[in-house]
Amino acid sequence: MHKAAVQNLDRPQDDEFLADVLYGLSQTQKQLPPKYFYDQKGSEYFDEICELSEYYPYRTELTMLRDVARDLGNHFAGLAPQGLEIVEFGAGSLRKVGALLTSLGNVRSFTAIDISEEHLINSCRLLESQYRELSIHPCVHDFTKPLTIHTSDRTRLGFFPGSTIGNFNPGEASEFLHNAGATLGTNSYLLIGVDTKKPEPILRQAYNDNKGITAKFNKNVLERINRELDGNFNPIHFAHHAFYNEPEGRIEMHLRSLKEQTIKIAGHNFEFHRGESIHTENSYKYSPDEFTSLAQESGWSKQHLWLDSDELFAVYLLQYVH
Ligand SMILES: C[S@@+](CC[C@H](N)C(=O)[O-])C[C@H]1O[C@@H](n2cnc3c(N)ncnc32)[C@H](O)[C@@H]1O
Numbered sequence: 001m002h003k004a005a006v007q008n009l010d011r012p013q014d015d016e017f018l019a020d021v022l023y024g025l026s027q028t029q030k031q032l033p034p035k036y037f038y039d040q041k042g043s044e045y046f047d048e049i050c051e052l053s054e055y056y057p058y059r060t061e062l063t064m065l066r067d068v069a070r071d072l073g074n075h076f077a078g079l080a081p082q083g084l085e086i087v088e089f090g091a092g093s094l095r096k097v098g099a100l101l102t103s104l105g106n107v108r109s110f111t112a113i114d115i116s117e118e119h120l121i122n123s124c125r126l127l128e129s130q131y132r133e134l135s136i137h138p139c140v141h142d143f144t145k146p147l148t149i150h151t152s153d154r155t156r157l158g159f160f161p162g163s164t165i166g167n168f169n170p171g172e173a174s175e176f177l178h179n180a181g182a183t184l185g186t187n188s189y190l191l192i193g194v195d196t197k198k199p200e201p202i203l204r205q206a207y208n209d210n211k212g213i214t215a216k217f218n219k220n221v222l223e224r225i226n227r228e229l230d231g232n233f234n235p236i237h238f239a240h241h242a243f244y245n246e247p248e249g250r251i252e253m254h255l256r257s258l259k260e261q262t263i264k265i266a267g268h269n270f271e272f273h274r275g276e277s278i279h280t281e282n283s284y285k286y287s288p289d290e291f292t293s294l295a296q297e298s299g300w301s302k303q304h305l306w307l308d309s310d311e312l313f314a315v316y317l318l319q320y321v322h
Contacts, residue, residue: 007139018229018266025263025270025278034167034281035115035142036221039228043119045217047093054209056202057163060313061193065096065161068191068306068315069103072157075304075317076104080155083108087184088159089143090114094123096161100191101131108154111137113147143176147183156188163195163313166250166284170294173284177298181320190300190318196311197285200244207242207251207283215240218253218280231265241277249290253281288314 017036024031038046050058076084083106088097091112101107110127114120117140124138141147158180165173180190207214218240222233238255245252254277263270286294291314292302300318307314 007137007141021225021229021265022268025265029279030270030272030277031279032221035144036224037217037281038114038116038119039220039224040116040118042217042220042224043092043116045213045220048213049209049217050093050095052209052211052213054205055214056206056312057193057195060308060310061161061163061315062096062099064306064308064313064315065099066103069099071304071306072100072191072317073103073105076106076155076157080106082154084157085109085111085152085154086157086159087111087149088113088161089180090160090162090164091120091123092116092162093119094127097127097159098130100157100159101134107134109135109137109152111139111149113139113141113143115140115142143179144172146179149183156184158184158188158190158192160190161193161315163193163283165192166195166286167281168284169282170284174294174298177295177300178322181299181322184320186320186322188320189303190316190320192316192318194291194314194316195283195285196307196314197249197287198312200246202312203244203251203285204242207253208240212240214242214253218242218255221280222255225265229266231263233263237261238278248282249285251281251283251285252279253283254279286314291316 020033049055084104086107091114112120112124120138120140124136128136168176219235222235225231226233237258239258241254241256242251256277257272257274260274261272288305295302295318299320299322301321302316303319304317305314
């Protein structure tokens, strides 16, 4: 994979980052889009979160994927005469796709889409050293925006692990699923990992780890604003706050101001009262019925559902029937 092979399609530019920050911090409930967590530092913090004992989604899904991949091998036997093409959304460190590449055997091409450019390129280089025959296409793109990829006569399998879909509200999730269908094409498949509803203490602990890594990940967005947009946040004057909002069925992450303060970003002033927060991320949890309905309303029909024995996490195989 050469540098020239990296597709830079719709990477947010500094002016978009600035516009989103100025807009978000001007709202009554201050907010920032979660995609801005993921610069190189944020991607490294996310990898650390995945190693935490409290963070069950990563290891549960990773363990499930061995069985899922074996079942998929049976499902696609005879269904993909030209071989398979996998397109992963929010690819991150690419630690999950290996199970599919190994078990499916006939994957000819792999496109990895992520917003975090340096991390994506490094992850693709590592994957390339492990799967030398595979044609790997890193694609720096904001997946909240439509994407057209090359035409192909191979059977397409989209892959969206990590319950990243939970960062969208249900309306945005439906829009993402419609766009993913348009990108992948009619009769394509999508293998998607989705976090389930479960007792509140398990959820709360997963986003409030003892080592404080999730807090560092959350505060990284302030440091990124300082680095890239000439901001003057002092992260020690903000506290990580994550809780389960049961009526909405979502974990909310916030950064709460520990004092009255004025923050300057690119010449703009923002006042914070003591206790006022910036809402930085949602992580929606779906029961199987809720997610199956959402997928159906968005043009996808459920082919398979895998749940682990404790029903902590769900993996769905969907087919685009639009
Ligand atoms: C929760 S992590 C999941 C990583 C990996 N797929 C996994 O399952 O462990 C979300 C990933 O999506 C990427 N991401 C977040 N928002 C994005 C966006 N708007 N467009 C493209 N990638 C995005 C992040 O850089 C990160 O790699």
